[in-house]
Amino acid sequence: MATETAPAALTESEKIFVEKVAQYYYENDGMPHERGRVVGYMMICDPAAQTADEISLMLGVERAAIDRIVDQLTPENDPVSVFERTGALSENYTLRLRENSWAPKVRGIFSEFPDFHRIAATGLRALRAEGASDERLRRLANMERFLGFVSSEMPAILERYEKNRSSRNA
Template identity: 80%
Template sequence: MAADTAPVKLTEGEKSFVEKVAQYYYENDGMPHDRGRVVGWMMICDPAAQTAGQIAEVLGVPRAAIDRIVDQLTPENDPVSVFERTGSLTEDYTIRLRENSWAPKVRGIFSEFPDFHRVARAGLDGLRAEGAAEERLLRLSNMERFLAFVSAEMPAILERYEKQKSAGQAG
C-alpha cells in the first residue's frame, strides 16, 4: 500500500451487514465468523474483485487466515462454486463473487436430495420389514417425509425463479 493511501475502513452500514452475514452463517452452518465476514464483504465490496491483501486489510483479518478461508470458499472441483479465485495462494490473488451464482449453488445442493430421499426410504422400508418399532423409526420417518417433500417441490420453485429471472424480475 502506498504511503499516501489511507487504509480502507468499513462504513457503519457495511460493517453491520458483514457482521450480520457472519452471524447468520455461524448460527445456521457453524461457519467461523471470519469466514462469514469474507462472504459478507464479497457480497458488497467495490470493486467486485478484491485481492487477498485488500480483504485482509478491510476486515482486519491476518492474511494467512484469508488464504485458508479463500481456499475453503473456492474448491477446485466445485463446478457451481459461488466464488472464483484468480491466481495462486502464493501471490496476491483476487477473489470475486460469481454473478448469478447462488441459484446454481442451491440447485446443486437440492439436486442431491432425491438421492438421499431414496436412501432414507430404503432404510425405512428395510427397518419396517424387520419389524422395528414405530417409536424407533420416528426420526427416520420424519426425515424421509421432509426429503420427499423437498425433492418434489424444489424443482418447481427453481423453475419459477428462472422464469422470473428471464422476465427481469429476479436477481
C-alpha cells in the same frame, strides 16, 4: 480488476451488514465468523474483485487466515462455486463473487436430495420389514417425508426463480 490503492474503510452500515452475514452463517451452518465476514464483504465490496491483501486490510484479518478461508470458499472440484479465485494462494490473488451463482449452488445442493430420499425410503421399508420399534420408524419416517417433500418441491421453486429472473432481465 482489483484497485491499486488502499481501499477506504467500511462504513458503519457495511460493517453491520458484514457482521450480520457472518452471524447468519455461524448460526445456520456453524461457519466461523471470519469466513462469514469474507462472504459478507465479497457480497458488497467495490470493486467486485478484491485482492487477498485488500480483503485482509478491509476486514482486519491476517493474510494467512484469508488464504485458509479463500481456499475453503474456492474448492477446485466445485463446478458451481460461488467464488472465483484468480491466481495462486502464494500470490496476491484476486477473489470475486460470481454473479448469479447462488441459484446454481442451491440447485447443486438440492439435486442430491432425491438420492438421499431414496436411501431413507429404502431404509424405512427395511426397518418396517424387520419390525423396528415405533420410535426408530418415526424418526426415519419424518426424515423421509421431509426429503421427499423437498425433492418434489425444490425443482419448481428454482424454475419459478429462473423465470422471474429472466423476466426481470428482459
